Amino acid sequence: MAERKVFAGHAVRKLRLQLGLGQGAFAEALGISASYQNLIERNQRPVSAALIVRLVERFGFDPRALSGAEPGGGAEAMRKRLADPMFADLEIDRAELVEWLAAAPGGAEAFARVYDRLGGGQGAAASDDPLVLVRKEVERWRNHFADLDAHAEALADELRTRSPDLYGAAGERLRVKHGLSIRVLPVDVMPDVLRRVDYHARQLQLSELLDPASRSFAVAFQLAALEARGEIDALVRGAAFADRTAERLYRRHLISYWAAALMMPYARFLRACEATGYDVELLQRRFGAGFEQVAHRLTTLQRVGARGLPFFMIRIDRAGQASKRYAGASGAALVEADGRCPLWRLHAAFDRPGALVTHLMELENGSRWFTIARTVTPQSRRYGGVPAEFVVGLGVEASLAGVLAAARGLDLTGEATPVGLGCRACLRPDCPQRSAPPAGRALLINERERRASALTFVGD
Incomplete structure (x- = not known):
């Protein structure tokens, strides 16, 4: 806290108003001048570590409010909303945005809520949707949880000294330390369940439908729930979800994160990435993992002093609906x-x-991206059942993609396909694939002229 500047004028002003104090009285209680207090509330001066201590001691202030109370999630979150093409003609620069947040935090927060509620930013999902809440919390951490990585890596190193077979070593630890044996059951016994913990029988029961990578992950998942409970509980408490479903979803994400970190320990995995050119299929074989597991792991490599490439990941179905998406450090x-x-x-x-x-x-906006995509099929399909199929996409800025095995021989500075963020958010003129006009732009109907796109709009 002492090493970084914290601009939290909105949180400080909110506390002062809750206490019913004027700026002068509040400043006097903190031992600072009223003018300095005014600058803090207008985000023209940071809140120092010493001042935070005084706020805690004299008013019982919760310092966690400094990160969560900024109107609209803060300047960066507001900047992303204002990057929507419907605001392009307003040309709101960063200085104007900062001034707005300082001068009218309530109005900025109202704008953010209405924008999100009407479908901007996070889509049509309401702001209290547990999936949205969890994704926001994961992205707040850039999908990198250092404590979980360190904890899982330590155990992975310990297990590796006993056996190179992670599945066998993890299963033995589960049996010896936790009294749970592994039993693989026929699909007729577990027709609709892939993994189950039966504490009465002291068994981790796995479906025979699971492939080796999925079985290893299932055992690692159970170890995480038992051995990383303290680290996971701390992260869940810190998220402070009011919604019980969101809390459980977040816990499941963290358990899965630890399980993947056990299968692909940070240091060894990063070295393998750099040595192979982030060859996903080769990494699968080396670590006994699935394509989707490796893809997700690539979005987490943000350890201080040992960062990997900032990948994003997305998983879609044939209708284009996203069931998983992690921006990580890519900001994509x-x-x-x-x-x-x-x-x-x-x-x-x-x-x-x-x-x-x-x-x-x-x-x-001129940013260029290199992406890799491949289909994945869930493990639960039986003969005659409804087949499920997804595509997992990985992406990184084109300027960083030169080291990738998948990009060898490609001219990453050459011609690139012009794409948008979906028709409603795209202002590209004459797109032959357009299905809808941009949000906030009126259609132009001209019976005497037919352009490449049947949907032309004001400003086109």
Whole structure:
């Protein structure tokens, strides 16, 4: 806290108003001048560590409010909302945005709530949707949980000294330390369940439908629930979810994170990434993991002093609906957007099951991205059952993609496909694939002229 500047004028002002104190009285209680207090509330001066201590001692202030009380989630979150094409003509710069947040925090918060509620930013989902709440918390950490990584890595190193077979070593630890044996059961016995803990029989029961990578993950998941409970409980408490479902979803994400970190220990995994050019299929074989497991792990490599490439990950179905998405440290608008551009070859992977599909593309803001996509199939399918299929996409800024095995031989500075963030958020003119006009732009109907796109709009 002492090493970074904390601008939290909104939180300080809110506390002062709750106490019913004027700036002068409040400043006097803190031992600072009224003018300095005014600058703090206008976010023109940071809140020092010493001042935070005084706030805690004299008013019982909860310092966690400093990160969560900024209107609209703070300047960066508001900047993302204002990046929506519907605001492009307003040309709101950062200085104006900061001034707005300082001068009218209530109005900024109201704008953010209405924007989110009407479908901006996080899509049509309401702000109290547990899935949205959990994703926001995960992204707040950039999907990197250092304590979980360190804890899992230590155990992985210990297990490795006993056996190179993680599944066997983890299963033995589960039996010896926790009294749980592993039993693989026929699908007729567990027709609709892939993993179950039977504490009466002292068994971790696994379906025979699970492949080796999924069985290893299931055992690691159970170890996480038992051995990383303290670290996970601390993170869940810190999130302070009011919604019980969101809390459980977040806990499941953290348990899964630890399980993946056990299978792919941070230091060894990062070294393997750098040595292989982040070759996902080779990493699968080396660590006994599935494509989706490796893809997710790639979004977490943000350890201080040992960072990997800032990947994003998204998983979609044939309808384009996203069931998983992690921006990580990439800051990719492609993940944040509720819609997806049909010109992105992410969708083309469905036509090439099991094959890697690469794509170089450019967004409207000029950023260029290199993406890899491949189909994945859940383990639960039985003969005659309804088949399920998803595409998992990985992406990184094109300027960083030169080291990737999947990009070898490609000109990453050459021609890129122009894509948008879905038709409602895209202002590209004459797109032959357009299905709807941009939000907030009126359609232009001209019976004497037919352009490449049947949907032209004001400003086109």
